Amino acid sequence: MLQEITSTDTGCLTINVGPQHPSTHGVLHLVITLSGETILRVDPHLGYIHRSIEKMCESLSYRQFIYVTSRMDYLSSHINNHGCALCVEQALQIEVPPRAQVIRVLMDELTRMASHVLWWGAMAMDVGAITPFFHAFRERELINEIMEETCGARLTMNYMVPGGVMFDLHPNFQKRVKDFIPFFKSKLDEYDELLTHNIIFKQRTQHIGVLSREDAISYGVTGPTARASGWACDVRKRVPYECYDRLRFEEVVEQAGDCYARYLVRMGEMRQSLSLVEQLIDNIPQGDFQAKTKAVLKLPKGEFYSRVETARGEFGVYIVSEGGTTPYRIKFRSPGFSNLSALDHMARGHKIGDLVAIMGSLDLVIPDIDR
């Protein structure tokens, strides 16, 4: 395939970025065609971490397949699990108890913050500032500790089950989160000082990789990336699931569509998530954390689709059921896959350094793209 893209023009240079490259955050392989330092074309080659999760799920039960999805977008594994649980609940018409709903939203928002914090550090590292990465990990560590206490895991939590969550919250949960909220608020201001207002950072990101609203929609780009282009596409607002319709939060939307706008949207979302957690942490209703469900779940014949907003965009779970204990076909609509498809469009005409900034601002998680 390489022969096809190698240009015969002597002025072009074809470079493999990845699959092992510091800025692709995993095993993404981009074949870029350059003229000098200017990018003429970006051609992603995927599949280096493809585990065929969709095929695997066809032989897993409706309780089991959820755990595989943690391995897709591992930075928002809670939210992936959530989407799958929602789909199964929708099919079986399980009513999730209010306590479980609140716990789920709390976990989702903590996950979103952890994911965005990590992105913040990685984005800074992509544009050449290494220090923010370590600062970001300090905060992410606190969230991970909170998660670990309740879920028993730090990365692939597998906490959501059809009908609720797997166990109740740890007794320390509320106190820990309450300690975390003011700490993180002060750190967000620190982030602004370190990077948001940094002139070099602004130069590197403003007017870089501009994606118009129409293009964002056409490319199916979702999440913070689309909201930076002025498209209000937050699933939490569009089709509120769980208790999101009863919560106060703003959908952060920017109009510029460049890397800096994407940066600002994510920074804003961290503040919004924090406010969501703040609203909920004192109002966790008493009651069951799990609805009563059968040990073996059998979905009725039919097709079910659920949508949730992960840290990267709209995550869709499409289950085709033939009435058995395993899905006949599952399709995961991963946000990263669509977001990546716009990379070529955004990067053309920019420099190599900009490609790295654009990839950073897209917040790509490769297992999410490959599935």
Next chain:
Amino acid sequence: MNEPQTAVDWEAVVAHAPVPVQLISGTPWPELHVEAPNWPDLAQFLRTAPELQLDYLFCLTCVDWKTHLTMVYHLNHSRQERVVVVKSQLDRDQPQIASVAGIWRTAEFHEREVFEMFGVQFLGHPDLRLLILPEGWEGRNPLRKDYEDPVNMIRL
């Protein structure tokens, strides 16, 4: 959401459609069944009809029913919630359907994925190459039901 939601009368839509379409309701989202050759006209209609303007293709996939393949398109409007599912049956031995990459650009990558996973030929696709599978992969389409990986597949 910025603007009030307007409901779509899908029966009227089907009546106005340029090609014969079968409407299925009773499913979570309305479904339109269309013959594969008629799909490009319907796609154009769904994208441009003033009362629809479904500009957001959020999911594109294929299901292998052992006797035939079904293409599944999930469409939505960028501001309104008007999800519609379009389905089209394809012949399993010679699956062919027109590409919609020119209408929704996200289809370009999704169709490449379906092409390699199910072997569906997308007519008029700008760049139909393998995307996920390694270079030189031939013939066998991993997500088809009769595919067996000799190395590391969980036996169904």
Next chain:
Amino acid sequence: MWSIEQIIGALNQWLQHTLGNVGAAIAAYILLGIFVILFFSVLGLVLVYMERKVSAWMQVRLGPNRVGPKGLLQTLADTLKLMSKEGLTPAGADRFLFNLAPVLMIVVSMLLLAPVAFARNVQIWDLNIGVLYVSAISSVSVLAVLIAGWSSNNKYSLLGAMRSGAQIVSYELSAGFAILTVAVLSGSLQVSQIIESQQTGWWIFRGHLPVWVATVVYLIAVTAETNRAPFDLAEAESELTAGFHTEYSGMKFALFFLAEYANVFIASAIGATLFLGGWMPLHIGNWEAFNRVMDWIPSSIWFLAKTFFLIFVIMWFRWTFPRLRIDQLLELEWKYLLPIGLVNLILATAIAVLGWHF
């Protein structure tokens, strides 16, 4: 009192006494060579350790703390590791040039050590065009980078080398203008005389605005010239993996690494000499007692303290700022630093001619 000057003088006398004039000269050169090599190894160890500790402090972590007391032997262990590694040469590389580049790089750094005044009257070679020599020799390092990038037969290396070429050639000008500013004020290109001219006060205190501007310009320019962040485009690990030294491993890589730190040291040493008075102690007007105390501190300590302060500043840059893009980098030089440097030089000349400096 014990000072480096007296030790060297005594050593020289002893050599002349035992070996005669010619023998003493030869022995002195050999000793000098050994000293430079030893100095470079120690410098590498100290600076790498310092960089790791400084970055660790800025990044809320501890830094090396396992090998030796407070991790002091960490860099030594790393050096041993690098020495024992195989020096790979890629299949398509130009072997001769590929092996030449790191050597050239380190030789250039060693040559630059010549006019640095380590303490009162301690200088390897006090030639009368000292700062010009530094300017001239340091531009040779771009050759080494270009050779390394070209001979590696790697596209990343080539891109890094090309970037580096454009960058070093550009920033050479600004560094030169900043150096000239002080040369104009002190009326000499000789390092010892520049230091002598700061007897009554360092240029940064006496030179008004032009010297402050020159100091800032100089710091920016040498950071760029030594290829350090935020101007480390030649390496730019997130874009070009490791830039011009992508293909180097083992000792050859270590030489590049060492040369980078040596260059930082030399750039800081020259900066300290020009703007902060070299080994000259801090004197304030006629505070006799204070000045006497300052004089009591050995001159080599003064020199090292100033140099390491500047090194710290350069490290501080590295661990704070994001990296510029190549076109922005060149824009900064040609559109801002160069005009500023030119105007600044004219101002400095006017001040020197009119005698307005303190």
